Amino acid sequence: MQHNHDEQLTKHLVKNGVDTKTVFDHPVGLFVLFFTEMWERFSYYGMRALLTLFLVSELANGGWEWTREDAMKLYGWYTGLVYLTPLIGGFIADRLTGYRKAVVLGALIMTLGHASMALEGAGSSFFYIGLVLMILGNGLFKPNISSIVGQLYPDNSKKKDSAYTIFYMGINAGAFLGMLLCGYIGEKVGWHWGFGLAGIFMFFGMLQFYYAQRIFGVLGESPKETRERGVAVADGAEAAEAEEEGIEPPSKRVVTDRLIVIIVLSLSSIFFWMAFEQAGGSMSIFALDYTERMLAGNAALTFKWVDAILTVFPLLIVSWVLWSLAKKIFSKYPISILFTALSFVVIWCLGIWKIYREFYALETEVAASWFQILNSFFIITLATLFSKMWEKVFNPSGPVKFALGLILLGVGFAVLGYGSKDIPQGAATAQVSMIWLVLAYFFHTSGELCVSPVGLSYMSKLSPKKFVGLIFGIWFACSAVANFLAGMSGSLIDKISAAYSISTFFLIFAVIPAIAGLILIVCSPLLKRMMHGIH
Template identity: 85%
Template sequence: MQQLQQDEQLNNHLIKNGVNTKMVFGHPVGLFVLFFTEMWERFSYYGMRALLTLFLISELANGGWAWSRESAMELYAWYTGLVYLTPLIGGFIADRLTGYRKAVIIGAVLMTLGHASMALEGTGSSFFYLGLLLIILGNGLFKPNISSIVGQLYPDNSAKKDSAYTIFYMGINAGAFLGMLLCGYIGEKIGWHYGFGLAGIFMFFGMLQFYYAQRIFGLLGNRQKDTPEADQIAETGGAGEQPAEKVSKRVVRDRLIVIVVLCLSSIFFWMAFEQAGGSMSIFAKDYTQRVLGGNAALTFKWVDAILTIFPLLIVTLVLFSLAKKIFAEYPISIFFTALSFAVIWCLGIWKVQREFNAVETEVAASWFQILNSFFIITLATPFSRMWERVFNPNGPVKFAIGLVLLGIGFAALAYGSRDIPQGAATAQVSMVWLVLAYFFHTSGELCVSPVGLSYMSKLSPKSFAGFIFGLWFGCTAVANWLAGMSGSLIDRISEAYSLSTFFMIFAVIPGLAGLILVLFSPLLKRMMHGIH
């Protein structure tokens, strides 16, 4: 009975806003249009991120710029920090000027141009830096506003909202997986500019897919007039017997405090997590045994082939399910998405065949980053079902669990690197420790990132939801900057202490933050005033 009421509530919400009411896997078709749009944007971003540090520190003979690790990590810090800072401005622009949908399209165009500029890195550094700037600006308009549209598809108290963001997050990581897998592989094995250029092609496909399917969203995503907050409080049952204006202000204030606490907690998470593109990439390149032979090489080839084909099958199934519902109304949108999938399948099969025909098997350093996205793709649905049916604690507790799991992942890396001599520049550590680290990091991520996006949507006042999402990504910006700057200390800490000590720092800090969050979770739950 409760499920039927929730479905009816969702259907009424869609009709009220002129949104297409067709469903895929129990969710509006609009969610999956956003799924694929975000998927290709993340393909481009993470495909380039997988290459950035490796490109900068690689030798001139290998086409890199031969930067020091410290300098490369400092550029990584500023780039990733600004990528997540500009959404704070982009959310405000969408709230007050353009609306969310126009902001998404403009952002996608800017990022496409940015990747195209980076593909010209061989002609001079100016194009490289211009590309970084365009990606930073485009991401600021794109990132917070597509997340805002996801939230608008559902009523504020819909039980489906958490699972919707988890599905959306699966799209994020499907794109990240394919981007790191293919852009990383092509960049390292064929040429850096080919990897950078490939990222831009699929950003362009994602923009076209979204542009031609906009009517699906009805009124959602357009510029909205200010909405009285009392209306939102009435929807979620926070009025009680006190004057509505007074209660509304108190409820809004308390919820904003919870938003700030969750945003600050996320800094501790992402500061450690984002070592993936920096110090963990350095660990993969210089300290991990990546040249395989005999049975180990054959096993890796089969594992790599499965990891390439399996996610492609999953997202192709999602596309097929969406196409059945909307192809008659939106054929051009489906055409561009199908075309992009055809290209991806060709590249994936080419990569698998090339690896099986190779005489020597050397695992690309960027390959390990795909593990995060692979685990997201395989674990997203079980986590979504767990939140809906089995175990669904409040947001702060989920955040705490995520922080502790992240710390466990770094503890595994610290243990795996325990025998590396103090100050050593290279080593041959087993790949197992990176695999374990990414597994625990991913499990923690599923407790933080999609849940955080959902709570930003649930708790934020409607009239500036874009700004709240910008604040969320603004805290991620601070965390990314801290990640890069702290990662740049890898040589200093390993020389003064050990590489194991370096990774243990990132095990302890998130773990302590998680324990503190658990202590304050009962208070934070009360301050959410009915939002669960």
Template identity: 45%
Template sequence: MSQNSTDQFFKNPVLGHPAGLFVLFFTEMWERFSFYGMRVLLINFLTMAIIGDNPGWGWSAENAGALYGTYAMLLYITPIFGGIIADRYIGYRWAVVIGALIMTLGHAAMAIESPVMLYTGLALLVIGTGFFKPNMTSILSEMYKAFPEKKDGAYTIFYMGVNAGAFFGMMLCGYLAEKVGWHWGFGLAGVFMLLGTLQFWLSKPLFGSIGEVPSKENRQAEEAAAKLSTNEEDKRNPFTLVDKILIVCTTVIGLLYAFNDPLSKIGNINLFPFEVGGLSGQNFAILIALLLFLFLVITRMMRYTLVIRHRMIAVIVFAFFTVFFWMSFEQGASSLVIFARDNVDRTLEGGALTFFNIVNTLLTVVPLAIVSWVLVLLAKQTWAKIPGSNIVLAICFLGVWGVAIWMLYQEFTATSSEITVSWFSILNSFFIIAFASTVSKLWDSKFNPPAAIKYGLGLIIMAIGFGLLAFGAYGIVEGVKVSMVWLVLAYLFHTLGELFLSPVGLSYVSKLVPGRMIAFMFGMWYLAIAIGNKLAAILGGQIENITKEYSLSTFFLIFTIVPIIAGILVMTLNPVLKKLMHGVK
């Protein structure tokens, strides 16, 4: 894209940025609304008793965790393939639209509430996310190619869209599902996914050639430049036949493992019906896949210079500790949902209910008013060019305001109320919005610590949240419920830990890895997050078993002690990691 066309793109800005950024902001917001709106319901719906005013399916936490874990794991693997397809064949914009439409169908399927449609819906959501997730940020990156100094601010605004969508999705889909019926929550997620897709498609005139199908000539020019470059980091490192075979083998075994976990627990179908040396077939297969993958990574790294090799080792160390973080943090989607439902006193009345309603109203109305104001600013700048997109966005916001006002009215007119389980999940998004700028300013000050220290602090701070839950749950007997204060404090510490650790990882992958291997290493990074998500669901599914055998406090102590040990360990590795990074800060 030429400098002139980029300058043109930056005309008529909104809050100092191109109007196109805010189209992406709202597109991502509605996608996150639907994704988190469904995510906060799934475990609750599957494990809810099959009798009652709003019955679920009565699954055990272990079975629900097995299904959710595989779904969450695949969400971080399919984007690797979606990014490749968009890069080479269909372009970023078409990938976003295709992914969004597939996800809309997935939400619609889940609203039907039958086993076949649930599994179909989850499969469609995984495939759709593969197309959608990597290509939104690719469009954003391409928009700011000629203005790198503005990119940090753009990503901050975009990230706020992510959290605004997650916040409202969990709040409104969760409230409808728990108070009216599950299919209402699943259905609302799909409605906004569809409308978000439509507003993005109708905004095409704003983006010019950005995100279009890549031309063959451009790809050939990039490859030719790489061949001629004298820079070691630009030199190609083509995949050998052995590399490709190893990638296929590890991918197939990994996918079979992911599917076998829920199949064996829920459907009694075992894809690995054998044992080797006391190991189950499933565990033996995944061990072989891990060894093959390590061989692949090591042999590829050996083809680079010593400095580049060292930097890539540093990335692998960070990826390893990333597994421990997400293994604990993602309890928010499994065990903490069950804990909030079954073990937290959520009933309010009198003054406590009035205070909660005031807080809840402020939490709902203030962010919604701010985002609506951004919508008005966008409409002023783009009405002449994309009226259809603005009309669809206005319909979206009228719908959200309508559901929000109805929700608040229901709560204010009640004499007593039980806070929804999903309400606690919005705290993560709220605390991110509240504290993200403060943590960002800390990193820009003289107190900016090395990456290993940030990682260690992130793990330890998050562990404190689980420590508070272990303390709050200590000594309680069956039938006794803990104060919701402990859960609120836990989410606060979990979010602070996330802000310390999560943004650091991807930043260092981009800094440390040579351009010709960045796609492979990003893939490995997302694989680490995928493994962390799967482990989180497996361990979270044991909350009932561990509580029955030991205590609820013991369950939370696991996620207190393990991350603290990991955090201390990564901080002690700081001198080694500094040497491996060879000056990258």
């Protein structure tokens, strides 16, 4: 059976003119997308790690000294709009530019956005212009690179779920390194340096993708280019590919049922991301003001070693992935590999500099942004385990995976609520152990692996081909609603803490996702039937 699926994948790649070389049993094109997305997420999460902390920091420390409420409202508006514009970007790519041109243009606009934010010291207008450019660029980039991943595989390929999990590992490798280095440099050296560093790697990611586009054959081309080549990609191609692969073309009822499942899963994701995105808002405030971050003696030395390992270990993994890719495509796409290699030289130098600086520091204060890297670190270490589990051990339907993710997320907030139970009502500061944030991020990450890569895969598999970009846009639009709600609900942290306790604040985010997960489990048999064979 596995041999048949490999033959089906090869046939699909050849038909679309895609390079058939593989890395880790997946097309090399997946790993070009892996590194492009990695550097884009480096830039986004590197900036996100700093945003709230920069806004609430004192003027003397280079911040704007905003209130927590105002900072988290801006955070909610920014992250919400970042996930809303992909709805427009997906439509533009479907109808006008094609996915590949949209990715390149979006990356360029985001690079300019980071450059503008790096000039925030010259005036607040640069900061706001940068945010606007980031929002617009992300709208073109985000849905369309995910769409190309889906196009690399036949609809019923068993490799598609694991491909999105690998892709998601790239997302989190970039997020991890961005939060680690941009967060550290922003807090310890200067906010504008952190914002500027994020843009440098966005630029590298754009160049890496631009010079490797031929690897994708006709995938991701604009409708005009497709017509000029005489390649049918809409209804005709969908029916032809289905017939060629031995699959009946879907009827209108089947398409409608699958779209309903897409809507249900997308709405369920709102409950997940509304709670999960507290990471950049209220959980950052908790790390800044309520967590014991000054370390001394053995605790300080232990942290330095842990931080060094956390810095080096992911770099080793992604460097190994780059080496594996370079061996397969360097001869045909040398410029793409050289730009990626250059970016890795820079990132290794920064990582070693950070480790050296921390080991010789007179005192050890853990950066508040440091805790956000735990999510990405757990993703990197657990992604392969989850991928193999879905392939070989336990592979429930998409709705059940979503439900498990929601429940695990609730457990993470329950842990945080328990850890903060002794903080007095209305307290503005406290000294809670770091272990509670570590455990919370572990459970949140486990839940994320049940929702996000699986969601991306199901959006690709369930949607009609001619609307795949738009469907991804809808998926990200639900994330936009969730991020907006995350910012607005996070801004209530002081009010809820004053009226009840900060423990109560976090327990609210434990209960809501868990209830949504239980409802999804009850509905899962019906939703599974409505997917009509897509698993």
